[in-house]
Every structure is written in C-alpha cells, then in structure tokens.
Amino acid sequence: MITTVTLNASIDKAYVMERAIENGTVMRVKEVRNTAGGKGLNVAKVARICGADVQATGFAGGFNGQYLEDLARRSDVETRFFHVEGETRSCINILDPKYGSTEYLEPGFDVKAEDVDRFLEEFPSIIDGSSVVTMSGSAPRGVPADIYKKLTGIMKQAGIKVILDTSGSYLSESLSGCPDMIKPNEDEIEALLGIRVNGYEDVLRSAQELHDTYQIPWVVISLGADGAVLACEEGIFHGKPPVLTPVNTVGCGDSMTGAFAVAMERKMKPEEALGYAVAVSAASAMSPLTGHFDLAVYEKIAGDVVVEVCG
Ligand SMILES: Nc1ncnc2c1ncn2[C@@H]1O[C@H](COP(=O)(O)OP(=O)(O)OP(=O)(O)O)[C@@H](O)[C@H]1O
Ligand SMILES: [Mg+2]
Structure with missing residues (x-):
C-alpha cells in the first residue's frame, strides 16, 4: 500500500x-x-x-x-x-x-x-x-x-x-532527515540552493550535489516539458517525454510523485522508474483534470519516452 x-x-x-x-x-x-x-x-x-x-x-x-x-x-x-x-x-x-x-x-x-x-x-x-x-x-x-x-x-x-x-523551509529543514527521494522543480532548487539555475549543466550539478551532500538516494529535478533528471548511486539519468500539446499541466509534478511511489513499491530500477514517471506525468499533462491521467494516453506516450545516461 x-x-x-x-x-x-x-x-x-x-x-x-x-x-x-x-x-x-x-x-x-x-x-x-x-x-x-x-x-x-x-x-x-x-x-x-x-x-x-x-x-x-x-x-x-x-x-x-x-x-x-x-x-x-x-x-x-x-x-x-x-x-x-x-x-x-x-x-x-x-x-x-x-x-x-x-x-x-x-x-x-x-x-x-x-x-x-x-x-x-x-x-x-x-x-x-x-x-x-x-x-x-x-x-x-x-x-x-x-x-x-x-x-x-x-x-x-x-x-x-x-x-x-x-518547498521552502519545509524542504530545507527536512533534507538532513534523509528521505529516499525528493522531487523539486527548477524554482524550488533555486530557492533551496540559493543559486540561479542557468541551463542544463546547472540542473545536473544541483541534482548531484543534493545526492552527495545529504545522501538522498534518488534526487529528481522535474523540468516541465523537458522531463526530469534523476541523480542516484547508479548515475545521472534524463527522462524525456515526446513533444506534446499539453491540456493542463497543473499537478503534473504530483502525478510524477505518484508514479515514482508506484515504481518504488514495484521495486523498479532507477532508469525504469524515471521512464515510467515521465510517461505518467506527461499523460497527466494531456488530461483536463488535475491528479488524473488516461491509461490509454499513457500507453501511447510510454513508447516514446527516452531515458538517457548523463553521467
Ligand atoms: N508540457 C509537458 N509535456 C510533457 N510532459 C510534461 C509537460 N509538463 C510537465 N510534464 C511532465 O510532468 C513532470 C512534472 O512537471 P513539472 O516539472 O511542471 O512539475 P511541478 O513544477 O512540480 O508541477 P506541480 O507542482 O504543479 O505539480 C515533468 O517532469 C514531465 O515529465
Ligand atoms: Mg511541484
């Protein structure tokens, strides 16, 4: 459960x-x-x-x-x-x-x-x-x-x-407790680390830094239409959704969190979990309802999600 x-x-x-x-x-x-x-x-x-x-x-x-x-x-x-x-x-x-x-x-x-x-x-x-x-x-x-x-x-x-x-102090005060995964977006990373995220290299560096400093097993930074980056013991991965015309992106981050929870429960490996969560959250961008996705839409998108190794 x-x-x-x-x-x-x-x-x-x-x-x-x-x-x-x-x-x-x-x-x-x-x-x-x-x-x-x-x-x-x-x-x-x-x-x-x-x-x-x-x-x-x-x-x-x-x-x-x-x-x-x-x-x-x-x-x-x-x-x-x-x-x-x-x-x-x-x-x-x-x-x-x-x-x-x-x-x-x-x-x-x-x-x-x-x-x-x-x-x-x-x-x-x-x-x-x-x-x-x-x-x-x-x-x-x-x-x-x-x-x-x-x-x-x-x-x-x-x-x-x-x-x-x-986000904010709820996030910064909790990192030392070492949750198994965090999922900030770019704004939340900027507030947390007190930096400006200027391009992709900064995203990768931030994810790695949080993984190393706080020993958080999975650090996921979500990047909206560009998918998400995952830093973990096995390396850094980037999951990319296909190009879509979104209907409603409110709560896509929550859909991603839900999919990662399911992936963890099913003991998926990090790359597989990332691909799964990117596909579910992209499908959620195609639903007019928040906190919802259509399984048939997910099936179509899943085959077009690419997970690349970044380091
Ligand atoms: N336009 C889009 N096209 C495809 N996938 C998308 C799009 N927008 C969001 N997603 C998917 O949803 C994931 C989470 O989105 P986002 O980075 O916007 O989260 P967020 O800012 O935490 O959102 P929220 O807090 O509102 O739930 C992305 O990593 C991506 O996989
Ligand atoms: Mg969010």
Whole structure:
C-alpha cells in the first residue's frame, strides 16, 4: 500500500461561469465541481489509477473534513485523516471566458501544538502496512517546518520508503532527515540552493550535489516539458517525454510523485522508474483534470519516452 500525506488539504471548488466576472455584482455559477484537493491527494489519485492500493492521510476538520474524505473515497482512495478543531478550508477557482482562472484560497485552520504531537504519536499506526509514503506541499499554521523530518524519522524506523515533494523551509529543514527521494522543480532548487539555475549543466550539478551532500538516494529535478533528471548511486539519468500539446499541466509534478511511489513499491530500477514517471506525468499533462491521467494516453506516450545516461 502507498500512503500519501496532505497536511494542508482543501475542498477544491471549480465554479464554471457562463460570462465574465464583474466585481461588485451578483454572479450566477453555471456549474460547480468539488474535488478533494491538495498536492498529496493528487498524488493519491494518480497512484490509484496506476493500480496501487492507496490511502490518504493528513489534517482534516469539521464537516468539510468529512466531505474531503468522502470525495477521496469516491476516487477509490482510502482515508485516514487526523481530525482537528476547525473546518477544512475551501479553495475556489472561478473559470470564466474573459479572465480564465481566478483563485480564492481560504487560510484554513490553525493546528495546536498538542494536535501535532498526537498526530506524530498516531502516525506509526496510520502508516502500518505501507511500503511507500509520499509527503507533499505545505502545512497549516501551527505546524513546525521540521514536521516532515520528524515523519521521515518515524518511517525510516519502520523500514518504509519516503518521497518528499515540498518547498521552502519545509524542504530545507527536512533534507538532513534523509528521505529516499525528493522531487523539486527548477524554482524550488533555486530557492533551496540559493543559486540561479542557468541551463542544463546547472540542473545536473544541483541534482548531484543534493545526492552527495545529504545522501538522498534518488534526487529528481522535474523540468516541465523537458522531463526530469534523476541523480542516484547508479548515475545521472534524463527522462524525456515526446513533444506534446499539453491540456493542463497543473499537478503534473504530483502525478510524477505518484508514479515514482508506484515504481518504488514495484521495486523498479532507477532508469525504469524515471521512464515510467515521465510517461505518467506527461499523460497527466494531456488530461483536463488535475491528479488524473488516461491509461490509454499513457500507453501511447510510454513508447516514446527516452531515458538517457548523463553521467
Ligand atoms: N508540457 C509537458 N509535456 C510533457 N510532459 C510534461 C509537460 N509538463 C510537465 N510534464 C511532465 O510532468 C513532470 C512534472 O512537471 P513539472 O516539472 O511542471 O512539475 P511541478 O513544477 O512540480 O508541477 P506541480 O507542482 O504543479 O505539480 C515533468 O517532469 C514531465 O515529465
Ligand atoms: Mg511541484
């Protein structure tokens, strides 16, 4: 089983409008789509489509928290959220013909220090039976930046593989905990290493440096349409997708994380895992839905993904 951790989950509401938004007026919404949102839930849905048994955890609150779990289960993802006081936030994305997408993100609840402690205490039982755990995104207010380092420690003790996909201080504070894989994109690498990534050589150097300095077994840097680079003990590899006309690239990184979790669970070698994750995430760029891909589209793309040895 794969467990995905989403500390800052939300109910994502897409409001489809017939006409352009006019501020200060009453607008009627043509269609509403509600989904279980947050990066880790995208990871969960994609890993499920890949065929894995998947469970989602994180913080949830109130009726919205119950609704979040219900929505996740409708995607065939089991849930074991830790419930705290307050309501799970909603994130509203207004889609209209003039402005495209306008997002309103609620701040969400604060988590009390004692709830963080209780979550850490309960975590070993939540992840019991998992072979791989992914942790994605930021955390609500009140959760310390080293939370992922603490969770990583618990998983390492249990012999469970850990994939971390986060940014800012959540990432920098966790590297010394030595997760089995990280998946920053170029912006996240620049913020983490305090450098400007100027071209491909810088990408390769950054991946190698993170692998060497922190002993992180798999360092993946994702490069959007250029695929991804993986630095590991076996060398550095570059997985390249075919040229596509993407439909929706939001959450492609989450799809990549989900596919890597599945690859780890199936004990794929690094090159094979990279090729698989590039194909799944490229297929996800061809789906209008976030945290989704079509298996038939994946099949078509998989044959055209190339994995090259870079060093
Ligand atoms: N236009 C595209 N064509 C083909 N594949 C793509 C495209 N965009 C993204 N991908 C695939 O998805 C992977 C992850 O994309 P990206 O580097 O944009 O992640 P990200 O910035 O972490 O995204 P997010 O955080 O929104 O999920 C890429 O490594 C690539 O394999
Ligand atoms: Mg990302």
